[in-house]
Amino acid sequence: MSTYSTSFDDQRLRSALATGERPARPSPLASSLTFLWRAVLKIKHVPEQLFDVTAFPIMFLLMFTYLFGGALAGSPRAYLQEVLPGILVMTVTFITMYTGLTINRDIQKGVHDRFRTLPVWRPSPMVGALLADTLRYTMASSVILVLGLVLGFRPRGGVVGVLSAVALLLVFCFALSWIWTLLGIIMRSENALMGTASMILFPLTFVSNVFVSPQTMPGWLQAFVDVNPITILVSAARGLMHGQPAAGDVMIVLLISAGLTLVFAPLTMFRYGRKT
Amino acid sequence: MTDSTPPFLRAVPPPTAQAIVTEGLMKHFGSTRAVDGVDLEVPAGMIYSVLGPNGAGKTTVIRMLATLLQPDAGQARVFGHDVVGEAEAVRSRVSLTGQFASVDEDLTGLENLVLLARLWGYSRKDARRRAAELLEAFSLEEAADRQVKKYSGGMRRRIDIAASIVVTPDLIFLDEPTTGLDPRSRNQVWEVVRAMVAEGTTVLLTTQYLDEADQLADRIAVLDHGKVIAEGTSSQLKASVGSGALHVRLMDPEQRSEAEGLLASVLGVPVRLESDPHALSARVTDATDVAVALDRLARSNVTVTNFSLGQPTLDEVFLALTGRPAEDQTVEQEAAPDERAEPAV
Numbered sequence: 276m277s278t279y280s281t282s283f284d285d286q287r288l289r290s291a292l293a294t295g296e297r298p299a300r301p302s303p304l305a306s307s308l309t310f311l312w313r314a315v316l317k318i319k320h321v322p323e324q325l326f327d328v329t330a331f332p333i334m335f336l337l338m339f340t341y342l343f344g345g346a347l348a349g350s351p352r353a354y355l356q357e358v359l360p361g362i363l364v365m366t367v368t369f370i371t372m373y374t375g376l377t378i379n380r381d382i383q384k385g386v387h388d389r390f391r392t393l394p395v396w397r398p399s400p401m402v403g404a405l406l407a408d409t410l411r412y413t414m415a416s417s418v419i420l421v422l423g424l425v426l427g428f429r430p431r432g433g434v435v436g437v438l439s440a441v442a443l444l445l446v447f448c449f450a451l452s453w454i455w456t457l458l459g460i461i462m463r464s465e466n467a468l469m470g471t472a473s474m475i476l477f478p479l480t481f482v483s484n485v486f487v488s489p490q491t492m493p494g495w496l497q498a499f500v501d502v503n504p505i506t507i508l509v510s511a512a513r514g515l516m517h518g519q520p521a522a523g524d525v526m527i528v529l530l531i532s533a534g535l536t537l538v539f540a541p542l543t544m545f546r547y548g549r550k551t
Numbered sequence: 552m553t554d555s556t557p558p559f560l561r562a563v564p565p566p567t568a569q570a571i572v573t574e575g576l577m578k579h580f581g582s583t584r585a586v587d588g589v590d591l592e593v594p595a596g597m598i599y600s601v602l603g604p605n606g607a608g609k610t611t612v613i614r615m616l617a618t619l620l621q622p623d624a625g626q627a628r629v630f631g632h633d634v635v636g637e638a639e640a641v642r643s644r645v646s647l648t649g650q651f652a653s654v655d656e657d658l659t660g661l662e663n664l665v666l667l668a669r670l671w672g673y674s675r676k677d678a679r680r681r682a683a684e685l686l687e688a689f690s691l692e693e694a695a696d697r698q699v700k701k702y703s704g705g706m707r708r709r710i711d712i713a714a715s716i717v718v719t720p721d722l723i724f725l726d727e728p729t730t731g732l733d734p735r736s737r738n739q740v741w742e743v744v745r746a747m748v749a750e751g752t753t754v755l756l757t758t759q760y761l762d763e764a765d766q767l768a769d770r771i772a773v774l775d776h777g778k779v780i781a782e783g784t785s786s787q788l789k790a791s792v793g794s795g796a797l798h799v800r801l802m803d804p805e806q807r808s809e810a811e812g813l814l815a816s817v818l819g820v821p822v823r824l825e826s827d828p829h830a831l832s833a834r835v836t837d838a839t840d841v842a843v844a845l846d847r848l849a850r851s852n853v854t855v856t857n858f859s860l861g862q863p864t865l866d867e868v869f870l871a872l873t874g875r876p877a878e879d880q881t882v883e884q885e886a887a888p889d890e891r892a893e894p895a896v
Binding site for chain 1: 669670
C-alpha cells in the first residue's frame with residue numbers, strides 16, 4: 276500500500292496527530308468574531324452577494340425621490356430632505372431579509388454539522404453571521420448617504436446626527452434579523468423564505484411614514500402606521516439627522532430591538548440546536 | 552457551556568475503557584424507525600465499523616453520537632459522557648467527517664483550517680501554523696489557496712479529514728469516508744484511518760462495503776432497518792457467511808464440464824457455469840479447500856488461466872444473516888433529509 280502514499284505524508288500526518296495540542300476554548304466574543312471573519316471571507320470570494328446592498332439602495336433612492344418629489348414636496352430636492360431618512364430605514368430593513376437567505380443556504384450545506392459539533396459558544400455562528408450582515412447594512416447606509424449628499428441632502432443634525440441615526444438603524448436591523456435567522460433555519464426553501472419575508476416586510480415598510488405624512492391617510496390606516504415600528508424608527512432617524520432628536524422615539528426603538536432579540540435569538544438557537 | 556474539559560483530564564483513555572456505549576438507542580422520523588433500539592459497545596483505541604446498506608440507519612446513529620440529533624429513547628455515552636445531558640463534554644472530544652462536505656466550499660483549504668483552528672482556540676499565529684502543518688501532512692500545500700469547491704473528490708476528502716483533526720480528537724466519526732472515491736483515494740483514506748488509530752484516536756466509521764470494514768475494522772456491527780443484526784470481528788462475521796466466491800477461468804472451454812465435476816467433488820458445493828464459456832464459480836465455505844481444488848485441476852491437466860477468491864459481498868452477508876438481499880431502503884433515506892427541513896411547529 277506504500278505505493279499510494281505519495282499523496283500524503285505519513286510521517287507528517289503522524290506528527291500532526293501526535294501534537295496533543297489542546298488550546299483553551301475561545302471566549303464567546305472570539306468565536307463570534309471568527310464567524311464574522313468567515314462571512315467576510317465569503318464576501319471576498321463571492322462578491323456578487325454585495326449586489327443587494329449597493330444596487331437596491333441606489334435604485335430605491337433615485338426612484339422614489341424623482342417619482343414623488345415634485346408631487347409631494349414641490350421639488351425632488353425638498354422631498355429628499357424628508358424622504359432620505361425614510362428610504363434609508365426602508366432599504367436597510369429590506370436587506371435584512373438576505374440574512375435569512377444566507378443562513379438558509381449556508382445551513383443546507385454540511386459545514387454547519389461541523390460547527391455544531393465544535394465545543395464553542397453555541398450562538399456564535401449566528402452572532403457572527405449577524406455581525407457580518409451589520410457590516411453589509413453599514414455599506415448600504417453609506418451608499419444611500421453618499422448618493423443623497425450628491426443629490427442635495429443636507430442634514431441639519433450634522434455628522435453626529437447622521438451617524439447616530441445610522442447606529443440606531445443598525446441596532447434595530449441586528450435585532451430584526453433574528454426573525455430571519457429563525458425563519459432561515461425553519462423553512463425548507465429559499466423561495467418560501469423570500470415569500471414570507473416579503474409578505475412581512477412590504478406592508479411594514481410601505482404602510483408607514485416613509486413616503487407621506489400619516490395625516491393624509493384614513494383613520495384605521497393611521498392607527499396601524501402610528502404603531503408600526505418602522506414609523507417610529509423613521510421619525511427617530513429624521514429627528515436625529517435634522518438635529519431635533521426625539522428621545523422618546525429613540526427609546527421605543529431600542530426597547531423594540533431588545534424585545535425582538537430577547538424573543539427571537541433564543542428561538543433561533545433552540546431551532547439551530549435541534550436542526551437535523 | 553460550563554463543561555470544558557481541562558487539558559490535564561485529557562489523558563489517553565486506558566485500553567479497557569469504552570469509547571461508546573449505547574443502550575436501546577431509538578430515533579423516529581415520522582412513522583419511520585430510522586434507528587430502532589441499537590446497543591453498541593465500542594472499546595477505546597480501535598477501528599469500529601458500522602456496516603449496512605443505504606438507509607439502514609448508520610448516519611442517524613452517528614449523528615446522535617456526535618450530538619447533532621437527540622435520541623427519542625435509549626441512551627448513549629461517549630467516554631462516559633451522556634450525548635444529551637453532557638453534549639458539550641462530548642463535543643470537546645469527538646470530531647465528525649460527514650458524508651457531505653463538512654468544510655466551507657467557498658473558502659480555500661487554508662482558510663477552512665485556520666477558521667477551525669481559531670474556533671478550537673488557537674491564536675491567530677498558531678492557527679496558521681497548525682493549518683500549514685495539516686496541509687503539508689495531507690499534501691495539500693499547493694491547493695492551500697484554492698477554493699475547496701475546485702478540489703477533486705480525493706482532495707476534498709483529505710481536507711475534510713484534515714479539518715477533523717485540527718485538534719486530535721479522542722474519537723472520530725467517519726460517515727462513509729470512501730463512498731464515491733476512486734481506489735487510489737480510497738487507499739489514502741484507509742492509510743489515514745490507520746495512522747489515526749495508531750496515534751490513539753478511536754475511529755467509528757460507517758460503510759456500505761464489507762471489503763472496507765474487513766480491511767480496516769477491529770470490530771464490525773451490521774445494521775439493518777435500524778437494528779444491529781450481527782456484531783463481532785471480521786472473521787467472526789465471515790465465519791457466519793462463508794469465505795466468498797471462487798471464480799475460475801479456463802484456457803479451454805472444452806474442459807469446463809470436467810472442471811465442474813472436479814470442483815464440485817472437492818468443494819462439496821454446487822458449481823455455477825458462468826455465461827462466459829471459459830468461466831465457472833462456486834461459493835466456498837472454507838478457503839483451504841480452494842488450494843486443494845486448484846491442485847486437483849492442475850493434476851488433471853485442466854489449464855486455469857485465472858482464478859480469484861472473492862470476498863463475500865455485503866449482499867452475501869445480508870443473505871446469510873437475514874435470508875434476503877440488502878435492498879436499498881430508500882424510504883428511510885428520504886425520511887432523513889425530510890426531517891432536516893421540517894416545518895415550523
